[in-house]
Amino acid sequence: MKELKLMKGNEALAEAAIRAGCDAYFGYPITPQSEVLEYLSREAEKRTGMVVLQAESEVASINMIYGGAGCGKKVMTSSSSPGVSLMQEGISYIASAEVPCLLVNVQRGGPGLGTIQPSQADYYQSVKGGGHGDYKMIVLAPSSVQEMADFVSLGFDLAFKYRNPVMILSDGALGQMMEKVELQPHQERSTELLQEWATVGRTPDRDSNFITSLHMQPEQMEEVNIHLQNKYKLIAENETRVECVNCDDADYIIVAYGLVARVCHNAAQLGRDKGLKIGVIRPITLSPFPTDYISKASEQVKGILDVEMSAGQMVDDVRLAVNGKKPVEFYGRMGGIVPTPEEILAALEEKLVGGK
Amino acid sequence: MEEKVMEAVNAEENICVPENLIYQRPETLLDVPMHYCPGCAHGTVHKLIAEVIDELDIQGKTIGVAPVGCSVFAYQYLGVDFSEAAHGRASAVATGIKRVMPDKYVFSYQGDGDLAAIGTAETIHTCNRGENLLIIFINNGIYGMTGGQMAPTTLPNMKSTTSPYGRDVQTMGNPLVMTDLIKQLPSVYYITRQAVNTAGNVRKAKKAIKKGFQYQDLNKGTSFVEIVANCPSNWKMTPLQSNKFLEDQMFPYYPLGDIKVPEKEVK
Numbered sequence: 001m002k003e004l005k006l007m008k009g010n011e012a013l014a015e016a017a018i019r020a021g022c023d024a025y026f027g028y029p030i031t032p033q034s035e036v037l038e039y040l041s042r043e044a045e046k047r048t049g050m051v052v053l054q055a056e057s058e059v060a061s062i063n064m065i066y067g068g069a070g071c072g073k074k075v076m077t078s079s080s081s082p083g084v085s086l087m088q089e090g091i092s093y094i095a096s097a098e099v100p101c102l103l104v105n106v107q108r109g110g111p112g113l114g115t116i117q118p119s120q121a122d123y124y125q126s127v128k129g130g131g132h133g134d135y136k137m138i139v140l141a142p143s144s145v146q147e148m149a150d151f152v153s154l155g156f157d158l159a160f161k162y163r164n165p166v167m168i169l170s171d172g173a174l175g176q177m178m179e180k181v182e183l184q185p186h187q188e189r190s191t192e193l194l195q196e197w198a199t200v201g202r203t204p205d206r207d208s209n210f211i212t213s214l215h216m217q218p219e220q221m222e223e224v225n226i227h228l229q230n231k232y233k234l235i236a237e238n239e240t241r242v243e244c245v246n247c248d249d250a251d252y253i254i255v256a257y258g259l260v261a262r263v264c265h266n267a268a269q270l271g272r273d274k275g276l277k278i279g280v281i282r283p284i285t286l287s288p289f290p291t292d293y294i295s296k297a298s299e300q301v302k303g304i305l306d307v308e309m310s311a312g313q314m315v316d317d318v319r320l321a322v323n324g325k326k327p328v329e330f331y332g333r334m335g336g337i338v339p340t341p342e343e344i345l346a347a348l349e350e351k352l353v354g355g356k
Numbered sequence: 357m358e359e360k361v362m363e364a365v366n367a368e369e370n371i372c373v374p375e376n377l378i379y380q381r382p383e384t385l386l387d388v389p390m391h392y393c394p395g396c397a398h399g400t401v402h403k404l405i406a407e408v409i410d411e412l413d414i415q416g417k418t419i420g421v422a423p424v425g426c427s428v429f430a431y432q433y434l435g436v437d438f439s440e441a442a443h444g445r446a447s448a449v450a451t452g453i454k455r456v457m458p459d460k461y462v463f464s465y466q467g468d469g470d471l472a473a474i475g476t477a478e479t480i481h482t483c484n485r486g487e488n489l490l491i492i493f494i495n496n497g498i499y500g501m502t503g504g505q506m507a508p509t510t511l512p513n514m515k516s517t518t519s520p521y522g523r524d525v526q527t528m529g530n531p532l533v534m535t536d537l538i539k540q541l542p543s544v545y546y547i548t549r550q551a552v553n554t555a556g557n558v559r560k561a562k563k564a565i566k567k568g569f570q571y572q573d574l575n576k577g578t579s580f581v582e583i584v585a586n587c588p589s590n591w592k593m594t595p596l597q598s599n600k601f602l603e604d605q606m607f608p609y610y611p612l613g614d615i616k617v618p619e620k621e622v623k
């Protein structure tokens with residue numbers, strides 16, 4: 001029987017973590033995602049024995065993640081933009097040492113302390129490697145409360161499959177809004193999830209394991225980089241996810257992710273009501289980015305509009321995908337404002353349809 | 357002369373047999389060359405940790421956390437599972453490990469820049485939560501790895517590459533005595549300050565480190581073992597001079613001895 005509930009995005013994510021058999025959560029409060037830590041503090045330990053610890057900062061929590069993940073456990077943290085900025089050094093270490101973990105960014109408007117309203121201005125930071133060095137996370141972008149929940153176990157699966165950090169890149173509206181969500185059945189917490197590379201205590205049949213990102217010889221460091229880049233290529237081949245609605249007959253395509261994609265569906269419908277054939281492409285994985293898919297889709301349309309709650313970040317990747325074949329225009333709102341369907345349609349008409 | 361000695365040895369029966377062994381490299385100390393400078397305390401403390409792990413027979417149950425600092429390669433010398441943390445974050449990493457593996461023995465090994473400058477918050481909060489682990493703090497009053505810059509623990513008027521005229525406490529602050537901060541915290545179970553500059557001190561330091569591991573069986577809180585150490589290279593001294601500097605300058609500021617001991621052990 002389906003288990004349906006009406007939940008906030010943040011709570012659905014927290015509940016999904018418990019059900020996914022998560023071993024530990026380390027985090028620090030920040031609006032608009034504090035419900036994750038609060039919900040887990042209330043529910044997790046008594047139900048599954050999951051460790052929940054409020055750290056002294058996001059710097060500490062990401063390093064607790066590094067430690068726990070190095071033991072081969074399912075560990076996760078969540079934060080919002082300023083807190084995720086603090087984690088960047090740690091994420092770079094995690095990516096380099098190849099420890100699997102799940103990170104969540106419920107984005108808010110910035111830069112700086114910014115606002116607590118939804119935003120998508122951390123796209124660059126998330127998909128281009130906000131920390132130092134050539135690394136990539138796998139970045140999943142939910143667009144509903146359902147996906148806030150579903151992407152937790154998907155995220156853990158991908159993290160362990162590739163020994164790579166996975167980020168769920170959400171926003172303040174998805175975190176705060178309530179929707180119906182179908183919850184997955186409980187998975188056992190497999191405390192014996194011991195990986196052969198993990199720091200779990202050396203056994204006599206092997207040398208000691210170490211989790212490290214230090215390679216003093218440049219040749220060795222380059223080897224590590226080549227290995228990582230090959231892995232990212234493999235991830236791009238296997239794990240790119242994208243959703244496409246009404247693209248088959250479309251003259252225009254809107255590309256948008258997360259919450260904004262839903263607004264764009266409404267904009268597309270408004271357009272179709274007026275006789276404009278508009279489709280919507282929603283990248284579900286922002287990293288790897290559905291470059292080939294967008295490249296192909298662009299061939300049969302007159303133009304593409306990228307819509308974001310930012311000054312235009314993902315649009316760079318859309319332009320790279322389209323590679324000049326068709327016009328790519330951008331429409332965005334910043335600082336915590338969600339664009340309306342009417343605004344988006346007007347922008348599409350003005351930039352792509354009207355006159356040009 | 358030389359030939360005579362050879363003869364004498366050859367004449368004797370071979371005494372190099374296991375039954376006669378009274379001292380050997382601890383198994384946990386891997387048989388590889390260390391990168392430490394001659395006379396540096398890091399190597400001695402590594403050996404003590406290895407001896408303790410052997411004696412307690414916990415090689416398979418110990419997880420170490422190496423810092424960023426001269427001892428960044430501790431995991432190449434100690435044959436236990438290890439995590440190499442970002443600069444300053446070793447005790448947070450150790451917290452993450454201990455929380456998900458509570459039945460393991462966990463220790464962090466950190467220098468003064470790591471533990472008392474960039475990682476002060478993690479140190480204090482790890483202690484304040486009373487994480488059931490051991491923090492080994494190598495206080496050499498200087499940044500060794502990066503080439504001799506001032507540390508939070510550099511003595512007043514002591515020269516470093518970034519206090520070339522001596523540490524001016526008016527503008528650079530006074531040396532931070534970490535044990536003074538953490539001894540206020542009820543969740544810290546054991547605090548001691550030791551050194552490894554003499555045979556006697558080495559023995560005491562080893563006992564302290566051993567307690568830091570053994571106390572984890574009790575789950576009573578954090579153990580904090582500070583080792584006041586030398587850094588001949590960056591102090592620009594010979595090892596002998598550096599040992600004298602320890603006695604003359606460092607120990608008066610950082611006196612050796614127990615600072616907080618479990619109730620039942622108070623004499």
Ligand SMILES: Cc1ncc(C[n+]2csc(CCOP(=O)(O)OP(=O)(O)O)c2C)c(N)n1
Nearest residue numbers: 424425426443467468469470498499500501
């Ligand atoms: C974030 C960051 N900042 C600075 C450094 C450079 N760094 C490496 S080790 C170190 C200080 C080491 O001194 P200490 O912790 O006292 O250890 P020691 O080398 O003396 O044993 C610094 C500043 C770094 N690796 N990472």
